[in-house]
Amino acid sequence: MTLRSRSLSLNAFRHEALNEVGSTNTECLARARAGEAGLLWLTATRQTDGRGRRGRAWTSEPGNLYASLLLIDPAPPERLASLPLAVAVAVHAALRAVLPTGGEPLEVKWPNDILIGRKKTCGILIESEALPGGHRALVIGIGINIRHMPDSAPYGVTRLHDQGSSASPEDVFAHLFREMATVLEEWDKGRGITTVVDRWRRVACGIGEKITVNLPERSLNGTFAGIDDTGFLLLDTGHGSLMPIAAGDVFFARTE
Numbered sequence: 001m002t003l004r005s006r007s008l009s010l011n012a013f014r015h016e017a018l019n020e021v022g023s024t025n026t027e028c029l030a031r032a033r034a035g036e037a038g039l040l041w042l043t044a045t046r047q048t049d050g051r052g053r054r055g056r057a058w059t060s061e062p063g064n065l066y067a068s069l070l071l072i073d074p075a076p077p078e079r080l081a082s083l084p085l086a087v088a089v090a091v092h093a094a095l096r097a098v099l100p101t102g103g104e105p106l107e108v109k110w111p112n113d114i115l116i117g118r119k120k121t122c123g124i125l126i127e128s129e130a131l132p133g134g135h136r137a138l139v140i141g142i143g144i145n146i147r148h149m150p151d152s153a154p155y156g157v158t159r160l161h162d163q164g165s166s167a168s169p170e171d172v173f174a175h176l177f178r179e180m181a182t183v184l185e186e187w188d189k190g191r192g193i194t195t196v197v198d199r200w201r202r203v204a205c206g207i208g209e210k211i212t213v214n215l216p217e218r219s220l221n222g223t224f225a226g227i228d229d230t231g232f233l234l235l236d237t238g239h240g241s242l243m244p245i246a247a248g249d250v251f252f253a254r255t256e
């Protein structure tokens, strides 16, 4: 089943829990090539070849959540740019549900890093591949630090157990499963971007702060002025207009 209809009920999604796999993202893409129809979650207790952004490895010992959602033909290509924001909103809501109140702030860093007390607690890797017949597979891979976190990282990191949560990977996944279904229905193949952008802005961190945005070929400095109605980051470089940025890595001057 694909995202053909407006109504995406919870029971439209399936879930297969794996013990050990190379990478849940890689497995989803392999299933897509083999004809899998989508709306399929794969989770794994352990990944032996977990993958992060920019070709980095994602260490995947038991105790954290490793989950990937396969979608087939999720939206027309021109509407896909807002999907990372929708994913961030869903993961944020799932983590909100398992964290105690009164802890460090749980926030989203553009476009879809989930931070607790400005420390990274989750990685999201969205991959897509063309399939025969003009179809497209898209995989949303999510790794959440629950009991473990990297020993060394170029940014601050944390895990749910250091933030007062005793949730298991299964507990976190149950919330993620529900929140993702809700947000994808709101997103409505990209037609519901306004709702998603509104929700994203309510949980964003760093608006009004000095940031550096690393692009593939250069870095830009300025003030994070927010996001526009299509989800682009707006950078105030002090030259009188706001620069819209579609993709890049954001660093806050204060903490990184």
Ligand code: BTN
Binding pocket: 022, 023, 024, 025, 026, 047, 049, 050, 051, 052, 053, 054, 056, 058, 065, 066, 067, 068, 122, 123, 124, 125, 141, 142, 143, 144
């Ligand atoms: C990042 O570098 O921040 C993204 C990390 C994404 C890790 C998740 S874990 C589940 C899924 N399977 C993978 O191999 N990667 C993603």
